[in-house]
Amino acid sequence: METLKRGEAVTTPNYDFKTHQSVGPGSKVNPADIVILEGILVLHDERVRDLLNMKIFVDTDSDLRLARRIKRDTVERGRDVQNVLDQYAKFVKPSFDEFILPSKKYADIIIPRGGDNDVAIDLIVQHIHTKLGQHDLCKIYPNLFVFFSTFQIGGMHTLIRDMQTTNHDFVFYADRLIRLVVEYGLGHLPFTEKQIITPTGSIYPGVVFCKRLCGVSVIRSGESMENALRACCKGIKIGKILIHGERNDGRQLIYEKLPSDISSRHVLLLDPVLASGNSAVEAVSLLLSKGVPESNIIFLNLIAVSAPNLFPCSFWFLLYPRKSCMPIYHKCRHHKEYMSSARSSPSSKL
Numbered sequence: 371m372e373t374l375k376r377g378e379a380v381t382t383p384n385y386d387f388k389t390h391q392s393v394g395p396g397s398k399v400n401p402a403d404i405v406i407l408e409g410i411l412v413l414h415d416e417r418v419r420d421l422l423n424m425k426i427f428v429d430t431d432s433d434l435r436l437a438r439r440i441k442r443d444t445v446e447r448g449r450d451v452q453n454v455l456d457q458y459a460k461f462v463k464p465s466f467d468e469f470i471l472p473s474k475k476y477a478d479i480i481i482p483r484g485g486d487n488d489v490a491i492d493l494i495v496q497h498i499h500t501k502l503g504q505h506d507l508c509k510i511y512p513n514l515f516v517f518f519s520t521f522q523i524g525g526m527h528t529l530i531r532d533m534q535t536t537n538h539d540f541v542f543y544a545d546r547l548i549r550l551v552v553e554y555g556l557g558h559l560p561f562t563e564k565q566i567i568t569p570t571g572s573i574y575p576g577v578v579f580c581k582r583l584c585g586v587s588v589i590r591s592g593e594s595m596e597n598a599l600r601a602c603c604k605g606i607k608i609g610k611i612l613i614h615g616e617r618n619d620g621r622q623l624i625y626e627k628l629p630s631d632i633s634s635r636h637v638l639l640l641d642p643v644l645a646s647g648n649s650a651v652e653a654v655s656l657l658l659s660k661g662v663p664e665s666n667i668i669f670l671n672l673i674a675v676s677a678p679n680l681f682p683c684s685f686w687f688l689l690y691p692r693k694s695c696m697p698i699y700h701k702c703r704h705h706k707e708y709m710s711s712a713r714s715s716p717s718s719k720l
Contacts, residue, residue: 548595
């Protein structure tokens with residue numbers, strides 16, 4: 371399974387149930403987008419469970435299991451009925467109760483009635499189609515969310531990357547993109563259900579989002595995202611982190627000013643440009659040291675290089691066209707002007 375997940379082919383042995391031994395050279399299995407690992411003990415071993423993205427337990431009535439076993443062993447394996455019943459009573463049923471049935475608790479989905487349960491199968495197929503439609507990185511990292519790129523988003527990225535774009539247009543479209551990222555990130559905060567009465571007297575089943583929230587911007591580029599966050603969350607507290615490059619492969623924390631009660635808040639970590647990922651790792655490590663639970667950190671990012679160093683925060687939002695996530699922003703003559711303006715005037719529109 372590990373080899374297949376690395377994209378390499380494997381050879382599986384062929385087992386003869388009549389002679390109870392492996393036969394032939396084996397069968398070649400090529401890697402694919404979907405790999406189905408089937409077996410009665412698949413969920414028993416923790417090492418195997420850790421390799422699976424979806425764990426399914428097919429729950430079938432014991433009488434039906436026995437009937438299928440008798441039909442299979444007598445027709446396909448040349449055994450007599452009494453031999454099948456003896457084996458079932460002495461070995462199969464006790465082993466099922468001891469090893470297989472307890473593994474049911476590890477399943478993500480339990481399907482009663484097996485292949486006859488069309489509703490459950492349709493839900494699984496729909497879930498797999500959704501996963502296949504995700505960005506490639508999202509399939510590998512479940513805590514990563516890439517904002518789906520539309521022609522509108524692609525057009526705005528084109529404008530902020532274009533060397534002919536004016537300074538005013540660069541700022542305008544960068545702010546629009548940042549606002550989309552912030553809105554998408556806020557949509558993943560925890561919420562509670564709440565019913566309200568509308569002016570017409572109707573009952574509206576709504577939700578209330580988490581109120582214990584703060585932002586933390588990585589100086590200097592992160593400050594360009596603060597206005598979008600303030601526009602979405604009135605009166606939100608925003609902390610600052612300054613990380614200075616000490617070496618090519620490391621970062622050094624220079625300055626930090628965070629809310630005193632940050633450990634009890636959900637944190638939106640703001641940094642629009644992700645290069646090596648070292649600054650982000652340093653920032654997340656600082657938040658963890660301040661007592662912020664890993665699950666309470668949401669990292670918001672606009673443009674990333676093709677292979678950043680990932681880190682264990684709860685969510686990671688990226689917004690870039692699907693075909694390219696190379697750091698073209700380094701070629702944009704407006705980038706330095708935009709970020710330097712944010713540094714010199716954090717409270718201004720820039």
